[in-house]
Amino acid sequence: MTEPRFSARRRDDARAGDKRERILRAAVKVFARKGFYASRVSEIAKAAGVADGTIYLYFKSKDELLTSLFEDRITRLLEVLHREVEAVPSGPGRVRRVVELQLGLLEGERDLAEVITVNLRQSTRLLKQYATKRFTEYLDLMASVIADAQHAGELRADVSPRIVARAIFGALDGIALTWALGNAEPGGLTRAGTQLADVLLQGLLPRPTAA
Amino acid sequence: MTEPRFSARRRDDARAGDKRERILRAAVKVFARKGFYASRVSEIAKAAGVADGTIYLYFKSKDELLTSLFEDRITRLLEVLHREVEAVPSGPGRVRRVVELQLGLLEGERDLAEVITVNLRQSTRLLKQYATKRFTEYLDLMASVIADAQHAGELRADVSPRIVARAIFGALDGIALTWALGNAEPGGLTRAGTQLADVLLQGLLPRPTAA
Amino acid sequence: MTEPRFSARRRDDARAGDKRERILRAAVKVFARKGFYASRVSEIAKAAGVADGTIYLYFKSKDELLTSLFEDRITRLLEVLHREVEAVPSGPGRVRRVVELQLGLLEGERDLAEVITVNLRQSTRLLKQYATKRFTEYLDLMASVIADAQHAGELRADVSPRIVARAIFGALDGIALTWALGNAEPGGLTRAGTQLADVLLQGLLPRPTAA
Amino acid sequence: MTEPRFSARRRDDARAGDKRERILRAAVKVFARKGFYASRVSEIAKAAGVADGTIYLYFKSKDELLTSLFEDRITRLLEVLHREVEAVPSGPGRVRRVVELQLGLLEGERDLAEVITVNLRQSTRLLKQYATKRFTEYLDLMASVIADAQHAGELRADVSPRIVARAIFGALDGIALTWALGNAEPGGLTRAGTQLADVLLQGLLPRPTAA
DNA sequence: AATGAATGAGCGTTCATTCAT
DNA sequence: GATGAATGAACGCTCATTCAT
Numbered sequence A, B, C, D: 001m002t003e004p005r006f007s008a009r010r011r012d013d014a015r016a017g018d019k020r021e022r023i024l025r026a027a028v029k030v031f032a033r034k035g036f037y038a039s040r041v042s043e044i045a046k047a048a049g050v051a052d053g054t055i056y057l058y059f060k061s062k063d064e065l066l067t068s069l070f071e072d073r074i075t076r077l078l079e080v081l082h083r084e085v086e087a088v089p090s091g092p093g094r095v096r097r098v099v100e101l102q103l104g105l106l107e108g109e110r111d112l113a114e115v116i117t118v119n120l121r122q123s124t125r126l127l128k129q130y131a132t133k134r135f136t137e138y139l140d141l142m143a144s145v146i147a148d149a150q151h152a153g154e155l156r157a158d159v160s161p162r163i164v165a166r167a168i169f170g171a172l173d174g175i176a177l178t179w180a181l182g183n184a185e186p187g188g189l190t191r192a193g194t195q196l197a198d199v200l201l202q203g204l205l206p207r208p209t210a211a
Numbered sequence E: 001a002a003t004g005a006a007t008g009a010g011c012g013t014t015c016a017t018t019c020a021t
Numbered sequence F: 001g002a003t004g005a006a007t008g009a010a011c012g013c014t015c016a017t018t019c020a021t
Helices: A015-034 A041-048 A052-058 A062-087 A091-108 A110-121 A124-151 A161-181 A188-204 B010-034 B041-048 B052-058 B062-087 B091-108 B110-121 B124-151 B161-181 B188-204 C016-034 C041-048 C052-058 C062-087 C091-108 C110-121 C124-151 C161-181 C188-204 D015-034 D041-048 D052-058 D062-087 D091-108 D110-121 D124-151 D161-181 D188-204
Strands: none
Touching: A015 A041, A015 A052, A015 A062, A015 A110, A041 A052, A041 A062, A062 A091, A062 A110, A062 A124, A091 A110, A091 A124, A091 A161, A091 A188, A110 A161, A124 A161, A161 A188, A161 B161, A161 B188, A188 B161, A188 B188, B010 B041, B010 B052, B010 B062, B010 B110, B041 B052, B062 B091, B062 B110, B062 B124, B091 B110, B091 B124, B091 B161, B091 B188, B110 B161, B124 B161, B161 B188, C016 C041, C016 C052, C016 C062, C016 C110, C041 C052, C062 C091, C062 C110, C062 C124, C091 C110, C091 C124, C091 C161, C091 C188, C110 C161, C124 C161, C161 C188, C161 D161, C161 D188, C188 D161, C188 D188, D015 D041, D015 D052, D015 D062, D015 D110, D041 D052, D041 D062, D062 D091, D062 D110, D062 D124, D091 D110, D091 D124, D091 D161, D091 D188, D110 D161, D124 D161, D161 D188
């Protein structure tokens, strides 16, 4: 309300934060359409409605813009996942929730889906240096969901939680990729998610007796 | 046996015709290490032991070099897959074979794994224009293996073969990616493949009675 | 009057807008000295006192730089010619005026003379695509001066105005060429122009009676 | 008579000279179509039906190929001109002969016309270094025809033979240029030549009384 | 002599980044 | 903070020329 008018400088949240967010949103759109390397900083600036130089007031470089984008969006995704996972009691239910949630979110944001699945791999350097942080966090979440359920006897224990986590991530990624590159039909991701979860869960059930 | 007769430095003459192959091999190595965009044509030339211009005698552009790389390697992979799949009679056996085969092949060629999993996504254009051809062929193969087995009552029929195919591709891709980006421990891929196949196959079995 | 207020090194700010003109002038100089193809964009940039990239803010390509140069300079020449021609009442007077004017202008700008006479022919493409526009305009002006005078009975009517126009252009061009390539002695062009006009006008007079 | 058969090497005239000529002819064609700089040595080789490298057995460089072309063709033209000029007794007749002859020759060889008029100016360097030789010879011939006629009282003496020579060369060049760049209608050059000669000769006649 | 695959110097152009305003 | 004109390093590609055969 009191919104200091001219103290412009600080208050990274109101106007300034607004501009930062506008740039990020523009970046998602542009990166999604053309890929990181083929995207021009000036295009992003134009899409965001700011001057080229302005981008450098908020991000150190084009690289850091992509990095920040992941950081920002994946952090959000992780928060949602954490929250949702805790709200579900059973192990199998959690796995299903993660799968459906993730694809559901992406379905709502096709551009983001494309950036994450496609652009995450634009540079090996990015992947190796940055991605490890958040990406590992993501895999850890998934793996611990699996491991917990294994300990509880809800899921078969003869497979590595990490390998399963990677496979699930990959499966989701692959489905999102083909969906984003294809016609991206509405509901497609959700349906695919349900079927994937069905298969995975049946596949991960403890084998009756193995006897 | 006595090989070079009249010449001294003719070392590479024997394979003069495979200059194209030498360039492709160098490209795999360089692309894998730095990604498509960060790779310099001159680096590839140097790695191949040819002059910069020589590359353009065999490939129209840097883009076409990457494209040709996929074309070449994936064609090979498809040939192997086709052959191997036909050699296995049972549906589930085929799925397992594909999974193990693919990861096994990649394990022997880490660089290629990295190029395929990472660089395939370097440019949306590449993916959209080129990949559709061979990639679709790949998905088709996988989907028809699934579908055939479903018709034979060997696999559950309540999931879409295409979706499963995409998920399997994604799972393999994800596993290969994390493996290539990680420590790439020997045997890692093979082990992961076995476990993935275990899970997938159990997940894809027709449900006992569904009762 | 007091011009620059707050800045010190603003020496070029007064003419910041004429950066385009500075580049054009540098281009005339460099093209004249080395010809279009042998001229390097970087040389022009250096001669203009700007960075290489700056040139591309004003011109789409090196080709377009040459094209713009002609467009710009020849448009100016045409304006002068049109104005001057109209100021002279008699047909023969107009022909003489055009001849003297054109060579007089070039004499003041040796570089431009060289660019127009030499570089205009650097590329058949340029000539065929671009030159037709302005060049035709030039020939039209000349031809209509001739034709008008023919109708007025001031010049012999048994020669094609177009052919005469081409010949006059060529004669002027040839004289300018040899002058620019030679020692370019001062006054040389003017003197040549007078003599050329003398010969042409006598040659174009209606023949007494031919009787 | 003794014509050594297999001493292939020497005898620049038979086979070897043949190939040289074939290359020159191909060069005329290609240069005419695309201009010197835009022409590729490999194109010329292809047009001549020889390997790229072969060209370098006959010409030191691409530059020298153009140079040799002029040397060769203009030498021929000069020979014809000299011979023909001597065959005509009167001064005015000689001027007319030169004009008609030159355009007549070009009309038969449009490509050559284009090479001479357009490509002669491809590089200032070429013009300045080489052209001076033969070109001066050409202008000298023309100027001496004029001067002789002036001395004989056949042409007005108040104009510089050199300037007139340049103007005539230019007029011929201009006419050839527009003809070659235009539709190159058959007979066009000949007709233009006649008219040009008419105008020039009337313009160069000694003035009736001048008294 | 003839070939043509190979060479590599060289150039036009792009675009992330800077900085005077 | 915001701007966008200017910068200039960097790179893909071309093509005249060479040289082993």
